[in-house]
Amino acid sequence: MARPRANPETPGPPDGVGFLLSQVGGHSSARFAERLGPLGLRPAHAGILRVLDQAGGLSQQALGERLGVFPSRLVGLLDELGRLGLVERRDSPADRRSYALHLTGAGREALDRIGRVACEHQEDLCAALDASERAQLAGFLARIAAQQGLTPGVHPGYRKLGDPDAKGS
Amino acid sequence: MARPRANPETPGPPDGVGFLLSQVGGHSSARFAERLGPLGLRPAHAGILRVLDQAGGLSQQALGERLGVFPSRLVGLLDELGRLGLVERRDSPADRRSYALHLTGAGREALDRIGRVACEHQEDLCAALDASERAQLAGFLARIAAQQGLTPGVHPGYRKLGDPDAKGS
DNA sequence: TATTGTTATACTCTATAACTATA
């Protein structure tokens, strides 16, 4: 009764910012994953390398908490990174139960390659925008991310269940 | 040898537009899925309802091709939508193998509810931006989507493998 | 013989739970 709403070119929310963000964001994720494939890595690996580059010596638990990954999942990811020689599980000096995670030299090189891949990716993705527009877009997205409480540099794909900060209801 | 590159506040691509799009886009997808939960629907259902609202009478094959979904996956999704009474599989007049898919009245109502949910979602998501900025953002995203060859209104989450248009290499 | 939709199967990914060893 309110309105028929059928077939009116769908002008409302379906083409709104919410959907466009999901759509273009999903495309960006998929394309980045494709570009990472030839390096033998997935996006989850890249995120770990990045964190360890900034904060070497983390334990698996600390790393898992920072990214929002379950410990059991982290085991496999670190196994793969170890097999590729990019990350080392060194014995922790104080506590013999835990490891101190460190990037190897090859790990830092891989991170450089990932950075170049990310640059190419971004270049391709933003081909429709000039430099000033890209800066504006980055500003908008960073503000949204901050207001929504997203952790800088941490992809929500890591977090699957059980937010630690559930104050909403 | 080139550069140490360790710990320099990560100024380069990691905080670039490519990552921000993935991050905020993933967040948008996750939050929208949460908001859809109480309606008993997932984003994939919403996309189907939307297409059928615009193009009623489609066969499952035609719908699958438009969205990039495998036929076998579509069966389950349409079963669920049928069970909820939102979509009807009517007999096709010409070809008795295929169905003609139609939204029911309840399906159109559900689509209205989804529209309201999407509006709330977008409102919450863009709280950091004023109206003019949201319009600019939407413009940027629409231009990127068009240049990247994304189909309007179709989420890349449907497409999992085997692009029909692989002309790149 | 080709096509529409379906069912059956297998595979990937990830969370939950049980377990080992240290503390």
Next chain:
DNA sequence: TATAGTTATAGAGTATAACAATA
């Protein structure tokens, strides 16, 4: 008893392949 990491198990989701009915 509690904690770090691991292994084992199970569940969700989805692609591939085999199938029945119709063309």
